[in-house]
Amino acid sequence: MITVLKSGVTTEQRAKLIEWFEEQGVKVHVSEGEYQTVLGLVGDTSKIDEDLVSALSIVETVKRISEPFKNANRKFHPDNTIIEVGGTKVGGGNFAIIAGPCSIESREQIIEVANDVKKSGATMLRGGAFKPRTSPYDFQGMKGEGLELLLEAKKATGLPIVTEIMNANHLPLFEDVDVIQVGARNMQNFELLKELGKTNKTILLKRGLANTMKDWLMSAEYIMAGGNENIILCERGIRTFETYTRNTLDLSAIPMLRSLTHLPIVVDPSHATGVAALVEPMALAAAAAGADGLMIEVHNNPQKALCDGPQSLTPEQFDHVVRRVNKVLEAVR
Amino acid sequence: MITVLKSGVTTEQRAKLIEWFEEQGVKVHVSEGEYQTVLGLVGDTSKIDEDLVSALSIVETVKRISEPFKNANRKFHPDNTIIEVGGTKVGGGNFAIIAGPCSIESREQIIEVANDVKKSGATMLRGGAFKPRTSPYDFQGMKGEGLELLLEAKKATGLPIVTEIMNANHLPLFEDVDVIQVGARNMQNFELLKELGKTNKTILLKRGLANTMKDWLMSAEYIMAGGNENIILCERGIRTFETYTRNTLDLSAIPMLRSLTHLPIVVDPSHATGVAALVEPMALAAAAAGADGLMIEVHNNPQKALCDGPQSLTPEQFDHVVRRVNKVLEAVR
Amino acid sequence: MITVLKSGVTTEQRAKLIEWFEEQGVKVHVSEGEYQTVLGLVGDTSKIDEDLVSALSIVETVKRISEPFKNANRKFHPDNTIIEVGGTKVGGGNFAIIAGPCSIESREQIIEVANDVKKSGATMLRGGAFKPRTSPYDFQGMKGEGLELLLEAKKATGLPIVTEIMNANHLPLFEDVDVIQVGARNMQNFELLKELGKTNKTILLKRGLANTMKDWLMSAEYIMAGGNENIILCERGIRTFETYTRNTLDLSAIPMLRSLTHLPIVVDPSHATGVAALVEPMALAAAAAGADGLMIEVHNNPQKALCDGPQSLTPEQFDHVVRRVNKVLEAVR
Amino acid sequence: MITVLKSGVTTEQRAKLIEWFEEQGVKVHVSEGEYQTVLGLVGDTSKIDEDLVSALSIVETVKRISEPFKNANRKFHPDNTIIEVGGTKVGGGNFAIIAGPCSIESREQIIEVANDVKKSGATMLRGGAFKPRTSPYDFQGMKGEGLELLLEAKKATGLPIVTEIMNANHLPLFEDVDVIQVGARNMQNFELLKELGKTNKTILLKRGLANTMKDWLMSAEYIMAGGNENIILCERGIRTFETYTRNTLDLSAIPMLRSLTHLPIVVDPSHATGVAALVEPMALAAAAAGADGLMIEVHNNPQKALCDGPQSLTPEQFDHVVRRVNKVLEAVR
Numbered sequence A, B, C, D: 001m002i003t004v005l006k007s008g009v010t011t012e013q014r015a016k017l018i019e020w021f022e023e024q025g026v027k028v029h030v031s032e033g034e035y036q037t038v039l040g041l042v043g044d045t046s047k048i049d050e051d052l053v054s055a056l057s058i059v060e061t062v063k064r065i066s067e068p069f070k071n072a073n074r075k076f077h078p079d080n081t082i083i084e085v086g087g088t089k090v091g092g093g094n095f096a097i098i099a100g101p102c103s104i105e106s107r108e109q110i111i112e113v114a115n116d117v118k119k120s121g122a123t124m125l126r127g128g129a130f131k132p133r134t135s136p137y138d139f140q141g142m143k144g145e146g147l148e149l150l151l152e153a154k155k156a157t158g159l160p161i162v163t164e165i166m167n168a169n170h171l172p173l174f175e176d177v178d179v180i181q182v183g184a185r186n187m188q189n190f191e192l193l194k195e196l197g198k199t200n201k202t203i204l205l206k207r208g209l210a211n212t213m214k215d216w217l218m219s220a221e222y223i224m225a226g227g228n229e230n231i232i233l234c235e236r237g238i239r240t241f242e243t244y245t246r247n248t249l250d251l252s253a254i255p256m257l258r259s260l261t262h263l264p265i266v267v268d269p270s271h272a273t274g275v276a277a278l279v280e281p282m283a284l285a286a287a288a289a290g291a292d293g294l295m296i297e298v299h300n301n302p303q304k305a306l307c308d309g310p311q312s313l314t315p316e317q318f319d320h321v322v323r324r325v326n327k328v329l330e331a332v333r
Helices: A011-023 A050-055 A107-120 A143-157 A168-174 A190-197 A213-225 A253-260 A269-273 A276-288 A315-332 B011-023 B050-054 B107-120 B143-157 B168-174 B190-197 B213-225 B253-260 B269-273 B276-288 B315-332 C011-023 C050-055 C107-120 C143-157 C168-174 C190-197 C213-225 C253-260 C269-273 C276-288 C315-332 D011-023 D050-054 D107-120 D143-157 D168-174 D190-197 D213-225 D253-260 D269-273 D276-289 D315-332
Strands: A002-005 A027-032 A037-042 A059-063 A083-085 A088-090 A096-100 A124-126 A161-164 A179-182 A202-206 A231-235 A265-267 A293-297 B002-005 B027-032 B037-042 B059-063 B083-085 B088-090 B096-100 B124-126 B161-164 B179-182 B202-206 B231-235 B265-267 B293-297 C002-005 C027-032 C037-042 C059-063 C083-085 C088-090 C096-100 C124-126 C161-164 C179-182 C202-206 C231-235 C265-267 C293-297 D002-005 D027-032 D037-042 D059-063 D083-085 D088-090 D096-100 D124-126 D161-164 D179-182 D202-206 D231-235 D265-267 D293-297
Touching (some): A011 A027, A037 D027, A096 A315, A107 A124, A143 A161, A168 A190, A179 A190, A190 A213, A202 A213, A213 A253, A276 C276, B002 B011, B027 C027, B027 C037, B253 B265, B269 B276, B276 B293, C107 C124, C253 C265, C276 C315, D011 D037, D107 D124, D124 D143, D143 D161, D143 D168, D265 D276
Parallel strands (some): A096 A124, B124 B161, B231 B265
Antiparallel strands (some): B002 B037, D002 D059
8 A cells, every 4th residue: 555645744744644554553664755755555454444544634645556355355365265055166167057037936937947947057046036126116026935936946956046135134034045146236235245244155246336346345355354255256247338238248357356356256147238149148258258157047938927037048048058158168178 | 118019020919918008007009110010108107117028029129208207206296395304494495504524433523513514504414323335344433322422413403413324224223313314335225215115204315326317216216105205315426437536426417307306406525526625616516506405524623533534624614615605506596 | 210299299390390201211100199299200210310300399309219320230231241351351250360569669579470470370460550649748659660560561471461540641551551440539530430431441440438339330330331341340348437457348249239230340358458367368258259350469578668558468378369269269159 | 656566576677677767757766565666756757658667577556646747737837727719718717608509500590699699698609510420321510611601600790719620631721710629529539639739729628428537638738749738628528327418517527627737627518418408507517616618509599490409508598598607607706
């Protein structure tokens, strides 16, 4: 961390600031220029509050050189984290294929889709019971009843399940859920993150629509600071000015995060693009870019159903995607 | 709402869709073109799920013409909403000046600042007790203890108070709070919004960093759908590529929202810019653009304190802002 | 194109507008609602000025259903365009590998790099002679002299060459250049596009930093409207709030553009990410997503040279990328 | 400028780099940490190519502390620049009101509008002769003929004129033009900027849609590096995800630029918002925020004309805006 002091700072003021830094456990190197003095902070600066320092009247600017995240940081944990959940692995060469409908609609639907995606090679089943919707008038999910049906599908197929939580008070309902998803709109719901940090559940943490990779890793850090290190990051597109796609899928996040963190990274091409025809090419691209897995929306009867998004694949289309993804994975290994 | 059908849709498929639309309570006008058929939906389309319709295999595109929000919509409520809280009014010509420190730090601090800002003309006192911070290692606020101190400052000065909620479970602590703030990162925490919709508290709803005005009004709609119509919207900047300012303050949102909704709109120039020197010019601009109020960070001793943001004003600077804002308000009346 | 009229429009005003639309060669279907009248325009609406229509006092909104681009539109040209240039092909299953230094620095450098990349499988040589730089104080390229050296490298290796034009007045210097690049910052330099439309050169049109795919195709349309249909589109990242990468590479543009246009699409992972370590994974991802080619920065001596960007690969790294890209191409075919 | 070296850099490598920096005329302070060495560069670093340094294999990161612009920098030119053109002044307390139609359509139109806006208090007349349009099929302006008509309007009213240039080859036509406008899409057309730097014309430089304030000042620097210091900056909105407004007007750019540069800053609320009803509130806000002037689209007969944008005001509306703006200017003085 570099702290540039304003010109005119007195020796006393400077000494006081340096003393305070040293109390935080970092060493300070002073570099005096003609117009300004630069303090170089060496050591673990992750716990120093950047906003606080830059607010001081004697400070011109503060720039971080090392990252403010620590538990999630690859520098301190060079080996890839491998998540083991419900008999399947994610990360460190283990590729996850998470598939299922956007919303759980009925026992018949979820069990049929679960069987279909398992046959095609899915390693986990997804399905939404609590649905975050922009409008209060849109379908909000089957809630507790949906969770029950998802658990039945888990029993029927043996697939571990992934489903979204929107409220920490619902945690008791998630006892038999394998992976708890935190949606994009809750990525900075810090109260929820803290509660999840107290559990030992695997958390699938989606990237927020307006969040940098740094914000994202800081949200992972919230969960990890509580003691839960079982986190899978999920890239699902960011908000830009482009309107042909719902969001802009940021695949460069895969190799970039790979260098910054040891946590596994999966990609959701369905929500990122919002267009069924783009799911396959983006799934292939994610695999080629080094993702640790995919999360894909599959619906058994898109023509008839009213609740699938326009980005859902049929089981046949999904089967085709998995076969091609596997070819790409072989090619890049 | 306009629904464009794909070419090749059969008469039967079309009839079935029209029937379904009519069941939702809207009238359908069919316009047949050479290549495509357009269905024009007339009536209250706010409860039709756009995603759901666009997901149908026979539909090419769906475009809304009327807005999906209803309770917040000026079309159905032409008069400005005036919020009355703690003896003060916001909206419909009543200009609110909400001021106070980012974080409550001590009894001495909050009471001193409260007295200072009251003297300068503030109509409400703000102060953060529960602080949403990007990093788990940054100061998270004094929480319940902070709320107690804020209530003391309310008693001491008679100013109604505004403070942020991060967790619906904390609601009992907010019983004597006049205005509950929902922060930008929780704007789409729908579970929180629903709980606030069940209260009769005034809610100050901040705009999310990546949220359009439509998203924002839909979040207001969540609260209103629960029966609570006491909402103040607060513009605080959106995320863009610009780096000189923390966010980009979108002042055009003021007149735009004015035409879309009857709810009052206040502006927070402190968080939007992140730079103390920009607070005054942006406060003046907001007043000139027709805002119903301002929310400004004021700290009594920025030199000494470690917790104020770099955007805090001293009480003297704040006093200067209020005097100039009042001149602008007179000029534009 | 859908035109929604304001309520209160007289029958005469409406008839006049319909008459005017019909004069532009389109048919108009009228759909009368309780509150508003919708005009559906059928036929070739690409030449109707949307801004102009929406400016009329009797019009509430205008929404395009068909695209405003025509020559670039796949609807009217279902077959993929295959560009043939200097003995090599791009598009329709022909994968281009364009490689070379950001800037031409010396005869030795450009010829050495040209030989290196040819050996590894490059199908074209790139090299900048005229360099658009954000700062007037940064190196602006070797200009005419650089072009001469690039032509020497072309002779020495037989590779067709790609180089950027910044000024239509320089066109005579580009007579022996195979592919003329239009940089991101000139994507909407319409005067330049018009001049290039009068030539029969192949144009590599980079996407602008803040441009939607629609803007981009409209810029291609500028060139095509002049009679030159030899265009290669090049995705190179868009500007977002993310700061770890220079820009955000939008790979979903590949399949999206594939459905919208018949023009070939290549990807430049070097400029998009600005980080050498991200070039290989993004090159693999682009190949998997169905790109028609890649454009990659290669420098023969990054350690010594002062002018390569931090995103340049060494010839050895480039060789590795090509071998892996070829494997991915096989896997997805 | 701070240069952080990679760990493992040899003493020789470091010495060589320091030597090179010193050759560029800057002093280097070395700060050695446990894990990394930081070089602090002191002096005029504006001519050091940041990309070039960060490309070096021994460099981890480079961060600028001082700005890369010099001629435009307030630090080196503390006094406000006042532009004098055609008998009117802009900057340093002189408020410019530039008004006129988007496009020049006829002698009658431009002269009528010119008289109207002059009567209301406009200090300059604007009118587009060369029009940059996204589509090649949209109206491209009356070109040379339009310029002739604009010069007639100048003679008739005595108002200095502002009009856009799209091609440096057209410069001879602009001999009697008082202020030459560079449009947003040409803000980084560096060849055009260089040519304008050789003239002594006043240049109105609009901000690009995806350009930071730093980019913008670097573009001003291009013109100034050529010797022409007569530049007016014009904020006209940036591209964001918001869709209710055409662009997002960034009014915080006014006070931010005020601290960074001595050049005058005007605001174009018409193009920024694209909505006539937002022009007045945004004009008032710009005046309150400290702008040096406004640029407003005015059309004499929006109902009849086909070429005005939906953001044009009638002369009556414009008159109302000017009267209110003057009241705000008085209030903030």
